[in-house]
Amino acid sequence: MAKVDVLLGLQWGDEGKGKVVDVLSQDYDIVARFQGGANAGHTLEIDGDKHILHLIPSGIFHADKINIIGNGVVIDPFILRKEVISLRNKKIDASGNLYLSKKAHLILPTHRLLDAAYEFSKGKMKIGSTMKGIGPAYTDKTARNGLRLGEILYSGFYDRYTSLKEQHMRIISLLDWDYSDFLLDGIPFGEYESQWFESTEMLKHFHIIDSEHFIHKSLNENRTILAEGAQGTMLDVEFGTYPFVTSSSTVCAGVCTGLGIAPSRVGKVYGIVKAYCTRVGEGPFPTELNNATGDLMRDKGNEFGSTTGRPRRCGWLDLVALRYAIMLNGVTGLIMTKADVLSGFKSLKVCTRYRRNHEIIDVFPYGIQHEKFTPLYEELSGWEQDLSSIGSYGEAPQTFRDYVRFIEEEVRVPFVQISTGADRKQIFRTGRAS
Ligand code: GDP
Ligand code: IMO
Ligand code: MG
Numbered sequence: 478m479a480k481v482d483v484l485l486g487l488q489w490g491d492e493g494k495g496k497v498v499d500v501l502s503q504d505y506d507i508v509a510r511f512q513g514g515a516n517a518g519h520t521l522e523i524d525g526d527k528h529i530l531h532l533i534p535s536g537i538f539h540a541d542k543i544n545i546i547g548n549g550v551v552i553d554p555f556i557l558r559k560e561v562i563s564l565r566n567k568k569i570d571a572s573g574n575l576y577l578s579k580k581a582h583l584i585l586p587t588h589r590l591l592d593a594a595y596e597f598s599k600g601k602m603k604i605g606s607t608m609k610g611i612g613p614a615y616t617d618k619t620a621r622n623g624l625r626l627g628e629i630l631y632s633g634f635y636d637r638y639t640s641l642k643e644q645h646m647r648i649i650s651l652l653d654w655d656y657s658d659f660l661l662d663g664i665p666f667g668e669y670e671s672q673w674f675e676s677t678e679m680l681k682h683f684h685i686i687d688s689e690h691f692i693h694k695s696l697n698e699n700r701t702i703l704a705e706g707a708q709g710t711m712l713d714v715e716f717g718t719y720p721f722v723t724s725s726s727t728v729c730a731g732v733c734t735g736l737g738i739a740p741s742r743v744g745k746v747y748g749i750v751k752a753y754c755t756r757v758g759e760g761p762f763p764t765e766l767n768n769a770t771g772d773l774m775r776d777k778g779n780e781f782g783s784t785t786g787r788p789r790r791c792g793w794l795d796l797v798a799l800r801y802a803i804m805l806n807g808v809t810g811l812i813m814t815k816a817d818v819l820s821g822f823k824s825l826k827v828c829t830r831y832r833r834n835h836e837i838i839d840v841f842p843y844g845i846q847h848e849k850f851t852p853l854y855e856e857l858s859g860w861e862q863d864l865s866s867i868g869s870y871g872e873a874p875q876t877f878r879d880y881v882r883f884i885e886e887e888v889r890v891p892f893v894q895i896s897t898g899a900d901r902k903q904i905f906r907t908g909r910a911s
Contacts, residue, residue, distance in 0.1 A: 495519025549735020721760025810911025
């Protein structure tokens, strides 16, 4: 029985999922996003050319692959159109191989206003949202107020839109937030709204499908499918560092609801791990380095958000969080990214436990945002050698392989591939099976 393999982030997002999906896509017929929206920023580098995808799956650069935006995703038509146009400018025509689920919910322009209004009203407790309207759109979905993409194909769409917009406007007025000068992707609300409608017209020319049926039919025809996660496990709405999380299920279970497949249809689960940790936005980050070492990681790793350009917070690898993420996702194989960024560090720290007062803990705790957890580190030797042009695991320095081995022994899952640069060519297998 054909299965859906899954690739997802095990940290706080930006692990390099887009790059790895692009590489793995060659082995699959279909790539499918199952959650999140344009809060994601997935970067691909192909022959020195950089592309950032927000909604479109990272298989789009392979013309023979089908790319699905599944029912669990929230779609802003304005942003999707922008992405389609930017691909077209690079001679990639997405209209043929991009399929959209009728059941994916729409992000309305007023969802974006609401996102900003809620952030404003939270003050110091703000999430650091990307302000793409994600939280309000998922709220409307679960509150049964939302509009799904399939609605654009039926008459009365404008009236349903207007009624929801009016409801949003009433909430915004209660939040006492003045949005008159607020810009959405650099443009005023009214203009954004009219372009939003134009975008829904354009989307009508795409394949708008019952994606759950399409996926089942494909599996029954033995076509291979890779599900592409967005965000990361520590941003999951259930298990992440709540409330500093996103509003979707970023874990493997989200694939079942976000694409409409049974748990028994999940195959391999690839977990992407950056060789260190980063986080963008607010919220707990136990191994964060607010010092020159953290700054060095940011500089060397070019750690600035792909969606908002914000500097990413940087810190050492956190195995307490990683073990938790592996447990929640049933990860069968790990893939390390940005290994090259750590070249030149004399020694490397890896957090294996936390200390709370006199207690040592090795499981990720509930009260992470209320209590002080001090990371306890093991220190390992670093390596000088530049890894970016290495073509095989055997060529890597022993101290790097010791770093990999140490993590594997701690988390008990093998690394199957190592990425050593942003380009799709900079990746090699370790020879271990997932
Ligand atoms: P995603 O959201 O998980 O897809 O990750 P992002 O694209 O937001 O951030 C990862 C960044 O690291 C991007 O700029 C990638 O081009 C880059 N990148 C991915 N893998 C590697 C790697 O192995 N080494 C280096 N130096 N950069 C990488
Ligand atoms: P990719 O797919 C990193 C963070 C935001 C904020 C919190 C909630 O590129 O890894 P939201 O916009 O969902 O209301 O933001 O989650 N966040 C991400 N951080 N990578 C992402 O996606 C993220 N998507 C959301 O910074 O802290
Ligand atoms: Mg990203």
